[in-house]
Amino acid sequence: xxxxxxxxxxxxDKGESVSPYVARxxxxxxxxxxxxxxxxxxxxxxxxxxxxxxxVSRCFKELKKDCDRIYISMNVDYRKGPSGRIESKVKSVQxxx
Amino acid sequence: xxxxxxxxxxxxDKGESVSPYVARxxxxxxxxxxxxxxxxxxxxxxxxxxxxxxxVSRCFKELKKDCDRIYISMNVDYRKGPSGRIESKVKSVQxxx
Amino acid sequence: xxxxxxxxxxxxDKGESVSPYVARxxxxxxxxxxxxxxxxxxxxxxxxxxxxxxxVSRCFKELKKDCDRIYISMNVDYRKGPSGRIESKVKSVQxxx
Amino acid sequence: xxxxxxxxxxxxDKGESVSPYVARxxxxxxxxxxxxxxxxxxxxxxxxxxxxxxxVSRCFKELKKDCDRIYISMNVDYRKGPSGRIESKVKSVQxxx
Numbered sequence: 001x002x003x004x005x006x007x008x009x010x011x012x013d014k015g016e017s018v019s020p021y022v023a024r025x026x027x028x029x030x031x032x033x034x035x036x037x038x039x040x041x042x043x044x045x046x047x048x049x050x051x052x053x054x055x056v057s058r059c060f061k062e063l064k065k066d067c068d069r070i071y072i073s074m075n076v077d078y079r080k081g082p083s084g085r086i087e088s089k090v091k092s093v094q095x096x097x
Numbered sequence: 098x099x100x101x102x103x104x105x106x107x108x109x110d111k112g113e114s115v116s117p118y119v120a121r122x123x124x125x126x127x128x129x130x131x132x133x134x135x136x137x138x139x140x141x142x143x144x145x146x147x148x149x150x151x152x153v154s155r156c157f158k159e160l161k162k163d164c165d166r167i168y169i170s171m172n173v174d175y176r177k178g179p180s181g182r183i184e185s186k187v188k189s190v191q192x193x194x
Numbered sequence: 195x196x197x198x199x200x201x202x203x204x205x206x207d208k209g210e211s212v213s214p215y216v217a218r219x220x221x222x223x224x225x226x227x228x229x230x231x232x233x234x235x236x237x238x239x240x241x242x243x244x245x246x247x248x249x250v251s252r253c254f255k256e257l258k259k260d261c262d263r264i265y266i267s268m269n270v271d272y273r274k275g276p277s278g279r280i281e282s283k284v285k286s287v288q289x290x291x
Numbered sequence: 292x293x294x295x296x297x298x299x300x301x302x303x304d305k306g307e308s309v310s311p312y313v314a315r316x317x318x319x320x321x322x323x324x325x326x327x328x329x330x331x332x333x334x335x336x337x338x339x340x341x342x343x344x345x346x347v348s349r350c351f352k353e354l355k356k357d358c359d360r361i362y363i364s365m366n367v368d369y370r371k372g373p374s375g376r377i378e379s380k381v382k383s384v385q386x387x388x
Contacts, residue, residue: 049154049157049158053150057147057150060173069176069177070173070174071172071175074170075169076157077166078166078168081165
């Protein structure tokens with residue numbers, strides 16, 4: 001019964017280069033113990049709704065410490081059934097290509 | 098210190114017409130007491146991070162009761178400072194037009 | 195056969211305040227003649243796919259003149275059938291509340 | 292001067308399982324010759340604005356053939372400077388972890 005989320009979060013008051021901030025966020029996701037895939041524009045995380053939302057809140061509050069403007073773009077895909085979709089969704093499409 | 102969020106949430110396993118599901122979500126947002134603006138593609142909500150996230154969770158769990166696949170697209174805009182931005186952001190742009 | 199889009203576009207290299215940039219974008223949308231609703235976090239536009247995409251491109255190229263980093267978050271909702279959904283979708287939900 | 296886009300596109304009138312539709316979209320992206328990374332919730336594509344938008348339009352028009360409702364969630368990240376960011380952004384963050 002897990003969800004997949006695609007999370008992009010960054011400050012928009014720190015100029016062009018924001019990788020130090022993104023690194024702090026990815027560190028939090030990594031330390032959460034949830035399955036994740038880090039990509040060029042977002043990080044995909046799989047877990048129960050409540051545990052994923054705790055991680056998102058932690059990321060936001062980390063940046064809020066020293067950022068005065070923050071933007072988040074987040075998508076959620078919930079499908080009833082077994083977890084492991086972070087792998088199985090990709091395979092299911094690749095098998096059809 | 099409030100955030101603005103733009104929330105779109107809908108089932109994708111119920112066919113073309115989903116307004117009954119969207120109505121259940123908007124009812125939850127309305128009853129939360131937070132300031133909101135309902136639009137054609139999303140609902141904008143203003144509040145403290147934690148209280149807004151409680152409402153988003155409530156919306157998700159409401160649809161999960163009878164939907165087997167749910168999609169959420171959500172954006173968050175945080176800016177340090179006074180709340181009331183759901184009105185002031187729009188005015189600030191309109192003054193420049 | 196029209197689409198609805200929800201468009202947010204802003205520079206992320208210009209510091210905390212970006213309303214002058216958002217105003218330039220909204221001006222382009224307004225002058226396109228398409229039906230639109232300007233909201234606190236995004237602008238909803240209705241039109242044929244190709245004509246809407248021309249407007250989005252125009253907005254991007256306007257900001258690219260003097261912005262070195264730009265972020266866009268855009269959602270599209272296509273439904274076969276008559277246009278006018280920018281109004282009818284909202285009514286359809288409100289009738290159920 | 293290229294952009295990165297994160298593209299999710301799917302029909303919402305075809306029930307729970309949509310991987311055949313996603314496969315048709317990924318095939319179009321693959322055949323475009325642009326650099327891309329296919330992920331669990333979206334595909335990241337790098338290219339010039341105009342060439343990327345042509346691919347997005349092609350994906351939409353492919354699904355429109357037999358889908359009566361389609362949802363797109365798309366983010367764009369533009370940064371002035373050299374291309375190759377689909378790789379360099381990831382490395383830049385990983386170096387800081």
